[in-house]
Amino acid sequence: MLVLHGLDEFGPRDLRQVDMYRSRLIREQPTVLVLAEPVVALFPEHAPNFWSWVRASTFRAILEDTLPEEDREQRLAAMREHFGFNDEELVRRALDGSLPDEPDIAEWLVLIGRGELVGRRGPGT
Amino acid sequence: MTRLQRFRAYMARMNPVADPETALREGLYVDPPGRTVANALATRLELEPTSTHLVLGGIGSGKTSEVLRAAARTKGSVADAGDLVEYCDVSRFHDVQSESWTGVLTALVGLSLADACRGLVPPKTPEAAAVRAVRHYAHGRTRRRFPDDDFDFSIAHDDGSVTEHVAGVLKAPDKPLPDELAGVAAHIRLLKNACLGEHKQAIFLFDSLDRLADPERFREAVEDDLRALKSVGIGVVVVGPIRFMAGVDRAIANLFDETHYHLAAEPARPEGHDFLVEVLRRRAGSEMLPDACLEPLARASGGVLRDLISLAKRAGEEAYAFGNDYVTPEDVARAADAFGRALAVGLDDAQVKLLRHIRKTGGFVIRGERELSLIETGRVLLYEGPRWVVHPTLAPLLDAMPEVAA
Structure with missing residues (x-):
């Protein structure tokens, strides 16, 4: 991109x-x-x-420090339901590099404050 | 297929800037309702292959697709006759920002015929010289020049005097062609006869000149070249910008034998609706784009093809972002709202007032740049009739405009 x-x-x-x-x-x-x-x-x-x-x-960016909590929870709930696992499982799979390569996954990790795991390919990376 | 893969495939098919030639090859072209510009052009060119045509239409209306279709249909019809039909995107060969446009179309015709004559023209013949001449005309040449060689002594008389021409009081009613252009036209006639024979025709369809919105530059690009090419029996189609449909710039159309208007397909009419729905169905099946979404998309597009595809694409983005497995009417509504707000960007108070007037009365008188700008930017659409309407995604926002435009 x-x-x-x-x-x-x-x-x-x-x-x-x-x-x-x-x-x-x-x-x-x-x-x-x-x-x-x-x-x-x-x-x-x-x-x-x-x-x-x-x-x-075309998208207008509304610059705020944080996403409103209600919107954040709504988004997280949608992703948990779609992928069929919870935040702990998400982190576990990110650490062993077995997450699918999808934009939603990157967003999910960022929303739970684990953005450093985006793109991780396996243990030690 | 995963959800992501399905949406990616959908978005790839909803590409508003896709090459029209590719879209035609992939079977995405749908004949617009009524007598299409493609068919009207092809019929005229088959019957009168040396005629000249101007095609006008709004931005994103599908002019290039119509011209390509006309070229394909004409090629198919005249294949037995052995005529030459060539489509040419001028912007690929000449810088659209160039100051000089006279002779460009003629040069492109010359190059095409020179290529067509490859292998047919023996060396040291007038035709071989014509090939060199047209290539030099198109691409230029270098030559040795001796210093102090400005004066041609060969024309001086014995007593040192030189003959000079004094213009008469009569002025020819038609401006003569520039000498160089007239010379190239003669070479083109030779090449046309060499590669096609005297009884076969050559037709050229030129695209991208609609990028020349300045009427004087457009006139410079076509006026002399049209006369030069017509004089040697070559048919020409040129695509021009929509602003030449109205106002003082309409006089440009007088340079051509016929002008064709490619209008938006009116979604409120059954044939317009069916056409727009078919365009969408060729690109997406009902598992991604259910039937319930087709009519709202057609209506929101106002019949402008690029807007239709752009709206469908945006609706796909909305669907994906909302976690839907396919596009829903709510996604279409959000896409239409966003599209209308984008159309509102940059409107001034006078234009908003004018748009409200058009929405209320349907009346629209083109008096100058303010009105032409609304047409060029797709905020006002023209249907057969003629009938002027405000773009359907913009019309609902006009009453709240101070908030939208802030």
Whole structure:
């Protein structure tokens, strides 16, 4: 995955170039463009073609220190039910490297405060 | 297949920026309702292979797919006649930011015919010289130049005087073609006859010129080239930006024999609804995208193909994030809300007022950039009639706009 940031100085002229050369930006792998809202507001006018590609996959980040507790519990409950095991089993499997390679698993580990186990391949790694 | 694998397969099929040629090859193309631009173009080109056409349509409306389909159908129809039909994405060969556009289309036709003549043209013939000339015209050449060689002494008379041309009082009604372009056109005629013979036709379909939203640059790209290519009997199709449908820029269409409008398929009409539903079904089965989701997606898209696929993709993301095993109507509703909010980004107060007016009355008069911008950015859609509507995901948000736009 490619994360692009630091483009908040982009103005109308830059965006028109992005629009014209948009074909060169197509990739197989996911790309995340992180932008301040004032720059995003320029896209429809100055890069309408590129905007039509990405506008359905636009997310507004609400920056808070923590996820509300109710939302966190709801999310954890959904993942425990889906995978069929609890947090202790999750940690055990993470330590021996037998967890499936899925984004939900990474999120689960982070939500229970064990983010350091994400991507662990086995004992001692 | 795991849940993740199923959703990944679904998301891969719902790619709004997929190459249209790939989508056609994979059988994802569905004929739009009514008389399609593809069929109208193909019929005209079969009957009048030297005619010129302009195709206009909104961003994400499927113009490229229609032109590709027209090229394929025309190729199939004229295969026995041996005519040449070529699709060309201009942006792959010429920098769209270039200051200079006159001669580009002609150069691309020349290169294509030069390639078609490979192996057919003996050396040291006018046709071989034509191949070199068109390649030089397209790609340039280097030559040795001696210093102080600016004055051509061969044209001086014995007494040292030189002849100069004085323009007459009459001005030719049609601007003559630039000399170099006229010269290349003559070479192209030779090559066309060499590789196709005098009785076969050549038709070229040029895509990506809709990136030239500046009408003067677009005019520069097509005006002289259309005349040059028509003079040697080559048919041309060009894709242009939607803004040429309305306002003062409509005059650009006068350069062409015919203009084709590729409009959104109206979801409220049965044929529009059926078309949009079929587009979705070609990409996802009912186990991932149940029937109950199809109509809400079709309605929310407003009939714009890219928006339809983008909404279906976003609904898939919502479904996955919520822990669902397939897309539900609630996922579609969340996707439509998010899409409408994205459409609202960047709207100013005057545009919001205008959108409310269109929503209330259906009336829309294009007076300038403000109105054209709403069309170009897909906030206002055009259906047959003509009928103007606010994008269905944006319309419900207009009354709460101060909060949405903050």
